[in-house]
Amino acid sequence: MAEKLLPQIFKFVDQNAESYKNLLKEAVAIPSVSSDAKYRDECIRMVHWTEQKLKDVGASTQLRDVGFQTLDGKEVKLPPVLVGVLGKDPKKNTICIYGHLDVQPALKSDGWNTEPFELVEKDGKLFGRGSTDDKGPVLGWFHAINAYKGVGEELPVNLKFVFECMEESGSEGLDDLLMKELKPEGFFEDVDFVCISDNYWLGTTKPCITYGLRGISYYFLEVECAKMDLHSGVYGGTVHEAMTDLIYLMSQLVDKNGKILIPGIYNSVAPLTENEKNLYTTIDFDPEAYRNSIGAYKLAHEGVKEQLLMHRWRYPSLSLHGIEGAAFQPGAKTVVPGKVIGKFSIRLVPNQEPEEIEQLVFDYVNKKWAEHGSPNKMNITAQSGRAWTENPDHPHYQAAARATKLIYQTDPDMSREGGSIPVTITLQEASGRNVLLLPMGAGDDMAHSQNEKLNVRNYIEGVRLLFYLSLTRCCSWIR
Ligand SMILES: C[C@H](N)C(=O)N[C@@H](Cc1c[nH]cn1)C(=O)O
Ligand SMILES: [Zn+2]
Numbered sequence: 001m002a003e004k005l006l007p008q009i010f011k012f013v014d015q016n017a018e019s020y021k022n023l024l025k026e027a028v029a030i031p032s033v034s035s036d037a038k039y040r041d042e043c044i045r046m047v048h049w050t051e052q053k054l055k056d057v058g059a060s061t062q063l064r065d066v067g068f069q070t071l072d073g074k075e076v077k078l079p080p081v082l083v084g085v086l087g088k089d090p091k092k093n094t095i096c097i098y099g100h101l102d103v104q105p106a107l108k109s110d111g112w113n114t115e116p117f118e119l120v121e122k123d124g125k126l127f128g129r130g131s132t133d134d135k136g137p138v139l140g141w142f143h144a145i146n147a148y149k150g151v152g153e154e155l156p157v158n159l160k161f162v163f164e165c166m167e168e169s170g171s172e173g174l175d176d177l178l179m180k181e182l183k184p185e186g187f188f189e190d191v192d193f194v195c196i197s198d199n200y201w202l203g204t205t206k207p208c209i210t211y212g213l214r215g216i217s218y219y220f221l222e223v224e225c226a227k228m229d230l231h232s233g234v235y236g237g238t239v240h241e242a243m244t245d246l247i248y249l250m251s252q253l254v255d256k257n258g259k260i261l262i263p264g265i266y267n268s269v270a271p272l273t274e275n276e277k278n279l280y281t282t283i284d285f286d287p288e289a290y291r292n293s294i295g296a297y298k299l300a301h302e303g304v305k306e307q308l309l310m311h312r313w314r315y316p317s318l319s320l321h322g323i324e325g326a327a328f329q330p331g332a333k334t335v336v337p338g339k340v341i342g343k344f345s346i347r348l349v350p351n352q353e354p355e356e357i358e359q360l361v362f363d364y365v366n367k368k369w370a371e372h373g374s375p376n377k378m379n380i381t382a383q384s385g386r387a388w389t390e391n392p393d394h395p396h397y398q399a400a401a402r403a404t405k406l407i408y409q410t411d412p413d414m415s416r417e418g419g420s421i422p423v424t425i426t427l428q429e430a431s432g433r434n435v436l437l438l439p440m441g442a443g444d445d446m447a448h449s450q451n452e453k454l455n456v457r458n459y460i461e462g463v464r465l466l467f468y469l470s471l472t473r474c475c476s477w478i479r
């Protein structure tokens with residue numbers, strides 16, 4: 001059956017490419033920014049929009065309430081989690097698909113060439129916030145399901161869906177829903193494996209399958225010197241400024257080479273085994289092309305492939321992200337901020353437990369604050385998720401590798417991802433099953449950055465890949 005389907009599916013997907021782009025255009029036009037309370041209604045609209053699409057492909061759906069969060073000091077309703085079921089045939093295998101519908105903030109004035117929430121096609125690329133992270137990959141599943149209908153074939157697997165709209169903001173509420181509600185209700189009982197398409201290839205031409213993610217420990221470091229912002233001409237010289245304290249603290253976290261200065265932070269990092277070391281040597285990765293693609297002046301670790309990859313995937317890194325309350329807009333603003341919140345994060349790696357790392361950070365920041373001797377008020381809070389790895393030799397990975405080869409005519413690299421999808425571990429624990437990360441986008445898609453894009457090729461071939469992946473669960477010729 002499957003061999004006969006191949007040319008039909010190729011044709012069907014090509015014929016529908018324009019409608020796939022149009023649907024992504026609709027999705028990108030909804031600014032579902034989860035980190036900003038002013039976009040919360042848009043997040044909720046995005047979940048409802050996706051629910052309709054899920055219904056359109058024939059799934060039964062539920063919107064699950066996951067409560068409230070505190071955002072900017074206010075109680076804000078969390079977007080509901082969209083749960084769906086398509087097919088309950090006990091003779092078929094069941095894949096649980098996870099994706100996220102929220103996006104990182106984006107403004108044209110950040111340096112985008114086009115409006116971030118308008119999908120624009122140029123030179124085979126679809127530019128727009130969320131195109132690759134993660135709206136394109138989520139829609140890829142809907143197109144793959146429709147493709148079965150389009151060629152008159154029955155879906156060979158049962159599908160279950162978990163789509164959230166808070167991933168970019170710590171997946172608040174989701175762990176409890178999965179572990180305390182969906183698991184006891186039996187949602188995961190018939191699941192054979194979990195599939196997530198929410199990361200990217202390592203480079204731009206060779207497909208990858210991903211068996212590891214770093215975790216994340218995200219910090220909010222708040223310093224307050226006065227109950228209001230102050231004119232620096234009128235008050236400057238008379239107050240201990242919050243910004244000065246914050247810059248001091250933030251400068252104590254990491255050195256110019258990227259070495260984290262917090263004592264004990266590297267102690268629990270998993271030791272490098274010979275086996276793991278060997279995995280890096282065969283991976284297709286060109287440091288110079290990588291440097292060029294981001295316009296960096298010089299790479300850390302002298303551009304040595306293995307060292308670069310290890311520092312992306314298996315060692316922790318600390319990044320300073322920004323300062324809330326600082327006068328970041330253009331122009332010579334002369335205010336003394338009354339309160340500033342510095343934001344930084346540490347990407348966690350296997351064996352680093354979030355509680356242990358948070359304690360090390362809190363102790364260090366408190367010690368530095370005491371040494372600094374400021375009369376101001378300082379407070380630090382954190383939210384964290386663990387790193388995740390899976391066995392890349394698992395039969396599901398091998399089946400996905402064969403499906404990938406069928407589409408791209410080359411063996412995929414087994415990669416890890418430096419970014420984080422905190423719910424991956426929870427899905428692994430809730431289902432007790434193998435989790436497969438199958439990236440759709442390319443390594444230069446610039447998720448979270450200006451001019452985020454998804455290549456038309458990755459989108460279209462990605463639909464075919466998801467189609468084949470579902471066949472891997474029923475067809476011996478792929479196994
Ligand atoms: C890899 C995934 N597409 C992603 O972008 N994850 C985010 C998750 C996150 C956690 N806190 C804030 N965002 C990331 O790795 O930054
Ligand atoms: Zn993201």
Ligand SMILES: [Zn+2]
Nearest residue numbers: 100133134198
């Ligand atoms: Zn994502």
